[in-house]
Amino acid sequence: MPQLNGGGGDDLGANDELISFKDEGEQEEKISENSSAERDLADVKSSLVNESETNQNSSSDSEAERRPPPRTETSFREKARESLEEAAKRQDGGLFKGPPYPGYPFIMIPDLSGPYLPNGSLSPTARTCVNVPLDLHLTSCCSPLMQYLQMKWPLLDVQTGNLQSRQALKDARSPSPAHIVSNKVPVVQHPHHVHPLTPLITYSNEHFTPGNPPPHLQADIDPKTGIPRPPHPPDISPYYPLSPGTVGQIPHPLGWLVPQQGQPVYPITTGGFRHPYPTALTVNASMSRFPPHMVPPHHSLHTTGIPHPAIVTPTVKQESSQSDMGSLHSSKHQDSKKEEEKKKPHIKKPLNAFMLYMKEMRAKVVAECTLKESAAINQILGRRWHALSREEQAKYYELARKERQLHMQLYPGWSARDNYVGGYGKKKKRKRDKQPGETNEHSECYLNPCLTLPPITDANTPKKCRALFGLDRQNLWCKPCRRKKKCIRYIQGEGSCISPPSSDGSLLDSPPLSPNMLASPASDSKPQTEQTQPLSLTLKPDPMAHLSMPSSSLVLTEGCTSKSSALSTSTCQNGVLHHCQPTISQSSSSLAHLPTSSLHSHSSVVGVQPQPLSLVTKSLD
DNA sequence: TAGCCTTTGAAGCCG
DNA sequence: CGGCTTCAAAGGCTA
Numbered sequence: 131m132p133q134l135n136g137g138g139g140d141d142l143g144a145n146d147e148l149i150s151f152k153d154e155g156e157q158e159e160k161i162s163e164n165s166s167a168e169r170d171l172a173d174v175k176s177s178l179v180n181e182s183e184t185n186q187n188s189s190s191d192s193e194a195e196r197r198p199p200p201r202t203e204t205s206f207r208e209k210a211r212e213s214l215e216e217a218a219k220r221q222d223g224g225l226f227k228g229p230p231y232p233g234y235p236f237i238m239i240p241d242l243s244g245p246y247l248p249n250g251s252l253s254p255t256a257r258t259c260v261n262v263p264l265d266l267h268l269t270s271c272c273s274p275l276m277q278y279l280q281m282k283w284p285l286l287d288v289q290t291g292n293l294q295s296r297q298a299l300k301d302a303r304s305p306s307p308a309h310i311v312s313n314k315v316p317v318v319q320h321p322h323h324v325h326p327l328t329p330l331i332t333y334s335n336e337h338f339t340p341g342n343p344p345p346h347l348q349a350d351i352d353p354k355t356g357i358p359r360p361p362h363p364p365d366i367s368p369y370y371p372l373s374p375g376t377v378g379q380i381p382h383p384l385g386w387l388v389p390q391q392g393q394p395v396y397p398i399t400t401g402g403f404r405h406p407y408p409t410a411l412t413v414n415a416s417m418s419r420f421p422p423h424m425v426p427p428h429h430s431l432h433t434t435g436i437p438h439p440a441i442v443t444p445t446v447k448q449e450s451s452q453s454d455m456g457s458l459h460s461s462k463h464q465d466s467k468k469e470e471e472k473k474k475p476h477i478k479k480p481l482n483a484f485m486l487y488m489k490e491m492r493a494k495v496v497a498e499c500t501l502k503e504s505a506a507i508n509q510i511l512g513r514r515w516h517a518l519s520r521e522e523q524a525k526y527y528e529l530a531r532k533e534r535q536l537h538m539q540l541y542p543g544w545s546a547r548d549n550y551v552g553g554y555g556k557k558k559k560r561k562r563d564k565q566p567g568e569t570n571e572h573s574e575c576y577l578n579p580c581l582t583l584p585p586i587t588d589a590n591t592p593k594k595c596r597a598l599f600g601l602d603r604q605n606l607w608c609k610p611c612r613r614k615k616k617c618i619r620y621i622q623g624e625g626s627c628i629s630p631p632s633s634d635g636s637l638l639d640s641p642p643l644s645p646n647m648l649a650s651p652a653s654d655s656k657p658q659t660e661q662t663q664p665l666s667l668t669l670k671p672d673p674m675a676h677l678s679m680p681s682s683s684l685v686l687t688e689g690c691t692s693k694s695s696a697l698s699t700s701t702c703q704n705g706v707l708h709h710c711q712p713t714i715s716q717s718s719s720s721l722a723h724l725p726t727s728s729l730h731s732h733s734s735v736v737g738v739q740p741q742p743l744s745l746v747t748k749s750l751d
Numbered sequence: 752t753a754g755c756c757t758t759t760g761a762a763g764c765c766g
Numbered sequence: 767c768g769g770c771t772t773c774a775a776a777g778g779c780t781a
Contacts, residue, residue: 479774484759488775496777504776508758515759530760546762550772 477544480537483526484515 481489488511495507495514515523537544 479761479772481774482760485774488758492776502776503756503778505755505757505778507776508756510758512758527760534761546773547764549774550763 477537477541477548479546479549480533481530483523483530484512486529486533487511487515487518487523487526 488508491511491514492504492507495510496502501507501510518526
């Protein structure tokens with residue numbers, strides 16, 4: 131396995147991504163600083179990822195050293211140890227007693243997901259906190275996991291101060307009997323279920339309502355630290371029956387212990403609710419200190435009924451219903467087979483870096499604007515992702531790498547093909563095939579002629595060069611395209627790219643690249659935040675612009691709300707009022723013939739960004 | 752109600 | 767090996 135190759139740089143794809151990202155960064159990011167410095171920075175970032183990958187199996191200490199958010203981590207670690215010690219001494223409960231703060235008994239973790247300050251510190255506004263449930267079976271041997279979590283938690287994002295959340299927390303402080311009696315995990319309702327492997331997600335207090343922690347997990351809470359004292363592990367929890375080998379192992383601190391109602395994504399298996407990460411400790415330990423291949427496989431992990439968040443019983447999946455239907459007419463044998471299949475947990479793929487990022491940032495985006503449409507949000511997040519500095523991205527790559535590692539450790543026999551239905555017999559949702567000419571790129575141009583946003587639809591796919599030149603002229607493809615990455619030419623725009631004048635949105639936002647930049651697309655770009663993204667304040671001549679661009683100035687920003695509100699003004703937390711209506715309406719009127727999907731796509735694009743991505747375009751003339 | 756949309760990345764399949 | 771496809775999250779939308 132690639133990931134196991136400690137020295138390999140390819141396991142995570144991070145390298146590739148970084149490389150390609152460099153290419154993209156050139157076009158997407160305005161570089162105001164000297165290129166050499168940028169290159170250096172980029173090199174540093176790339177090396178960061180490389181290092182993380184190459185050292186993935188080495189010392190977790192090194193990781194900890196690389197981790198920026200230290201204070202909280204350190205204090206937390208110390209406190210956690212104290213709590214552990216105390217917990218070992220006394221198990222008098224005291225859970226949820228006298229919470230030092232609303233989030234109690236959760237740890238307050240700085241939200242680093244937001245605006246990062248150059249020095250790695252948090253901006254005041256970014257100091258939202260995460261209430262991380264400490265229903266940990268913390269033991270003295272958890273340091274690797276702790277490190278792992280420390281690495282992750284800083285990225286946690288949460289919307290705090292939410293009265294509802296607090297209330298929910300308050301209300302939930304008395305564990306429901308159902309939680310106790312049933313094998314169900316105390317449900318914490320969250321808009322997005324928490325990926326088991328990724329504590330990155332934005333968490334709100336409601337995720338961890340006090341009802342969540344099973345009785346045995348009612349760790350004593352240190353009134354001083356507010357950190358719940360980890361329950362003493364000696365007693366195997368009826369809730370999380372731990373196999374002998376799981377003693378001392380730490381349940382994943384984050385919410386995937388608590389599946390969400392209506393989202394049986396991480397259903398508890400019939401085997402009982404066990405430690406989600408039975409091998410979390412050992413895995414992490416081995417992960418950080420030993421080459422993964424040295425770690426003994428835990429083949430029985432997911433067969434023990436461990437409710438790993440990544441495990442989803444087929445019953446919750448669409449396949450299940452279908453199989454159920456079919457089973458009606460099938461033989462008993464078939465039924466039994468299907469039953470087995472049904473019971474067979476669906477182990478989800480580990481989240482990649484971007485998915486982790488999305489999980490973390492989605493709530494933030496949703497909160498910042500009225501956007502709720504995932505498609506639109508994802509577009510925004512996609513842009514933000516590219517706007518992230520290498521360092522920030524490296525964090526996610528690192529997390530993703532660990533996710534995969536952990537996943538691999540937990541499910542040694544699992545393969546992505548297990549979930550790969552395409553060509554493997556079963557049905558599957560097949561993405562609607564779009565004809566090359568069927569893309570929304572034109573509409574994109576219409577509606578989004580000068581946005582900083584790159585073309586959002588198909589036209590923006592990495593196959594741009596492929597579409598332009600065809601497979602037989604791959605030598606003309608941009609590097610990213612060859613690597614199946616986002617086409618830089620397309621993004622760069624025709625003005626500066628070698629590609630033929632594109633009718634797509636290539637003219638959009640990205641500033642023209644200098645020839646030398648084209649020559650060495652990977653040469654680099656300095657990490658940019660989206661604030662610097664106003665890539666094109668000048669409207670490039672768009673062949674299609676006359677069809678869509680009003681002669682007047684436009685203010686297009688991502689701050690505009692999605693489809694539903696695209697035609698009305700919207701506000702974002704940045705306080706900027708985005709008058710989307712004129713823009714959209716004009717565009718729409720001129721493009722009344724456009725498919726609604728196009729409009730939809732466009733409106734979706736007009737997401738919200740805390741940082742003004744808005745561009746004021748000049749009139750064409 | 753299943754699937755689409757939309758993003759990026761990882762990984763599997765296929766020629 | 768390169769290209770294509772699927773899946774991972776997510777929630778509104780659509781047929």
